[in-house]
């Protein structure tokens with residue numbers, strides 16, 4: 001982009017425009033996954049919805065590739081685009097809680113930690129993900145699962161309305177009654193339909209919760225998974241527990257003799273009476289005594305940020321995922337194999353429960369395509385050293401390839417790299433055609449295509 005073009009964009013905005021020649025450019029194009037090294041021609045950190053409108057109009061009228069950045073946690077770096085424009089919402093953070101109505105209005109560039117902090121003051125919480133530095137934007141638009149899913153549903157099941165800047169530059173508020181087709185599509189369809197400048201969520205009474213961590217040696221993965229697959233789905237909905245294969249980090253609460261050891265385990269979040277968490281989790285002894293079992297009451301925002309330090313921005317990430325409605329014996333063999341050969345200390349596999357309250361929403365009520373899934377699986381290759389990028393990728397792809405035949409065939413859209421159109425279809429299943437029609441209505445020229453792209457219907 002030449003200087004005059006950049007200047008004309010600048011004059012339309014309250015926020016700055018950061019081009020490759022500007023100081024701060026390299027900082028502005030950094031995202032969470034350090035494996036991504038994209039160089040936009042312009043980064044536009046918007047100050048408000050008016051800036052977003054100006055940026056969308058400018059990008060469209062000048063034929064630029066356009067990407068939208070919320071929290072910057074996209075694995076494949078879909079929030080940046082080489083040589084195009086990134087509409088950066090990272091300055092648009094803020095949360096207004098209405099404690100009486102039990103709702104929160106959240107600016108489109110906010111992070112999960114912003115929401116947890118603001119709502120906790122009122123003893124309330126919005127169901128979202130498990131790492132506080134994740135953006136509400138990408139997480140919500142993809143569906144959003146975390147510690148509260150079994151009790152209160154996906155993030156999209158708690159979305160009440162959204163303010164959206166559309167591809168033609170118009171601004172709409174959408175909910176069940178206003179542009180219901182758009183509202184349906186936003187609840188799982190990703191960033192395909194416009195730039196969301198504000199989300200309104202339903203909140204729930206969540207204050208101090210019972211945190212639990214239970215681990216067993218990796219070689220006991222088969223018996224632990226056989227127990228977990230039976231225990232979790234029939235457990236009360238106020239108990240959430242995601243299964244993991246992992247290497248124990250060298251720090252509390254884990255005893256020193258477990259540090260750096262390959263293990264499997266479950267991270268529990270109990271939203272019932274925290275004094276009863278120990279009792280609710282007594283069955284963890286059923287597959288044989290764990291190497292370590294720890295429970296404690298904890299303020300919900302502390303649970304939400306407990307992984308932040310372990311996985312700061314700037315690591316190499318490669319991930320893949322799939323949905324599962326059961327964990328077969330054959331799948332367990334694959335988990336046992338990959339648990340034994342985790343390539344780096346931070347690499348991990350998680351199975352997040354997506355049953356309970358998430359199953360009480362009808363299969364066609366939102367764009368989320370897998371109401372019949374019980375787990376959303378992700379294999380994450382993670383390491384600080386760029387020299388290990390190949391190793392973590394190979395572990396992840398190998399894990400995925402061997403487990404995919406035992407899956408439901410599609411993945412959570414937020415756990416995909418750039419894996420091609422077949423995988424996008426597999427994510428949305430029978431919802432793809434409807435999404436594609438809605439895309440034609442709201443973005444017929446596919447301006448918003450830096451995402452897991454839904455093509456406008458012809």
Ligand SMILES: Cc1cc2nc3c(=O)[nH]c(=O)nc-3n(C[C@H](O)[C@H](O)[C@H](O)COP(=O)(O)OP(=O)(O)OC[C@H]3O[C@@H](n4cnc5c(N)ncnc54)[C@H](O)[C@@H]3O)c2cc1C
Pocket residue numbers: 032067068069070071072073074075077078079089108109128129130131133134135136137138139140141142143144145146190191192194195196197311414415450451452
């Ligand atoms: C450490 C870590 C932990 C995670 N944990 C969870 C978890 O517990 N649960 C879960 O469900 N997911 C989880 N995820 C996945 C997460 O949901 C996705 O990475 C998601 O895309 C992050 O959103 P973001 O806004 O931070 O990302 P970005 O990279 O900014 O955006 C991702 C996509 O969303 C679009 N987008 C973002 N904001 C907006 C907006 N306001 N309007 C329109 N489009 C927008 C972007 O254009 C891009 O296509 C995790 C990811 C990481 C890295």
